[in-house]
Amino acid sequence: MTYKLYYDLGSAAMGIRVILEEIGAPYEIVQSTKDRSKPRPPEQMTANPNGWLPVLFWDEHSMYEAAAITVFLCDRHPEAGLAPGVNKPERGLYLQTLTYFSNSVQNAFQLYYYPDRFADTPEGEPSAKRRGIKRLRETWKVIDDQIGDNKWVLGNHFSAADIYLFMLTTWLDVPGGHPSTSEFPNVMRIADATMERPSVKFVYEEWIAKNKLDC
Ligand SMILES: N[C@@H](CCC(=O)N[C@@H](CS)C(=O)NCC(=O)O)C(=O)O
Numbered sequence: 001m002t003y004k005l006y007y008d009l010g011s012a013a014m015g016i017r018v019i020l021e022e023i024g025a026p027y028e029i030v031q032s033t034k035d036r037s038k039p040r041p042p043e044q045m046t047a048n049p050n051g052w053l054p055v056l057f058w059d060e061h062s063m064y065e066a067a068a069i070t071v072f073l074c075d076r077h078p079e080a081g082l083a084p085g086v087n088k089p090e091r092g093l094y095l096q097t098l099t100y101f102s103n104s105v106q107n108a109f110q111l112y113y114y115p116d117r118f119a120d121t122p123e124g125e126p127s128a129k130r131r132g133i134k135r136l137r138e139t140w141k142v143i144d145d146q147i148g149d150n151k152w153v154l155g156n157h158f159s160a161a162d163i164y165l166f167m168l169t170t171w172l173d174v175p176g177g178h179p180s181t182s183e184f185p186n187v188m189r190i191a192d193a194t195m196e197r198p199s200v201k202f203v204y205e206e207w208i209a210k211n212k213l214d215c
Contacts, residue, residue, distance in 0.1 A: 003027040004057040006044045008034045009207050012066040012106075013054035015167035019070060019160055021199035023077040067102035070160050071095070082160040090154045097146070097153055097161045101168060105143070108135035109171050112178070136172070137179050144184035152190060158197075166194040170207065 003020060005027055007013040011034045020027045032040050032053055040051055047062035048055045055064045056072075063069060074083035084090040111118055111132025115125035143165070147153060153161040169191040172178045181188040194200055 001026070001058060004030055006030045006032045006041065006053055006055040006057075008032055008053055009210075010034065010170075011053040012167065014170075014203055014207065015066060015163050016054045016056065016069050016073070017203045018163045018167070018197075018199050019073050019082065021202060022082055022163070022197075023073060023080040025073075025077060065102070067098040067164070070098060070164060074160050081157075082163075084154065084157075084159070090157075090159075093154055094159060094161055097143075098164060100139075100143070101161075101164050105136070105139045105168055108132050108139050109168070111135060112173070112176070113171075133177050133179075137183070140179060140184050140187060144186045147186035147190065150186070152193075158194075162190055162194045163200070166191050166200060170204070170211075 003025055005013055005016055005020065007017065007029045008031070017027075017029070030041065030044075032044055032055075034053055036051065043057075044053075044055050045051060047057070048064040050064070052064070054066055054069060055062060056069050063072065071083070074080065078085065084094050109132065112129050113132075115128035115132070116122075118128040118131075119125045150156075152158050153165055165187065169181050169187065172181065174180045181191055195204070
């Protein structure tokens, strides 16, 4: 069985690709786009009428939502050790953090990147963007405090939550007014450590080169 991942550089599909690399599962990439002005493959739109990435296909099934795909893949491949099992004490924090990333941190990014979804006139969009930037500061601070002195997001063990955190930090648009990770030293420490993983270097190489990030 080969997973099929609908993908674009810079999209939330990148974190899922890192997870697939860490798992070592066979997968293929289907090039799509996060650009809403461009057509997306019809089978992607059928699986996810919202039109956004990532979408994962396997056998005759498909699903979307990056956090849900993360949980799904890590549970299907426990040998990769990317998530605490259902009876482990860290399981609650794992699910809490992924859901918070998806519901709150990503929502703050959406206010900034897709302000038309939050304002009913073009005149309202700058206000939505500004609120998004403030919300980024608020939500990243909650995560930074949650991490505290932990080595990784969940404590002593690397997990898919660290990959998800790293992916979210790559969306910070500092020239556009977003906070830099240097405002959140615990987040920065984990993002930097995650960037050292071969899976992350492999998946993000092109993106890092284009965005001139230090690696
Ligand atoms: N809640 C979704 C959001 C995904 C999302 O916003 N994807 C962006 C790229 S990171 C996208 O495909 N945008 C194009 C669109 O919204 O049409 C998830 O976490 O999977």
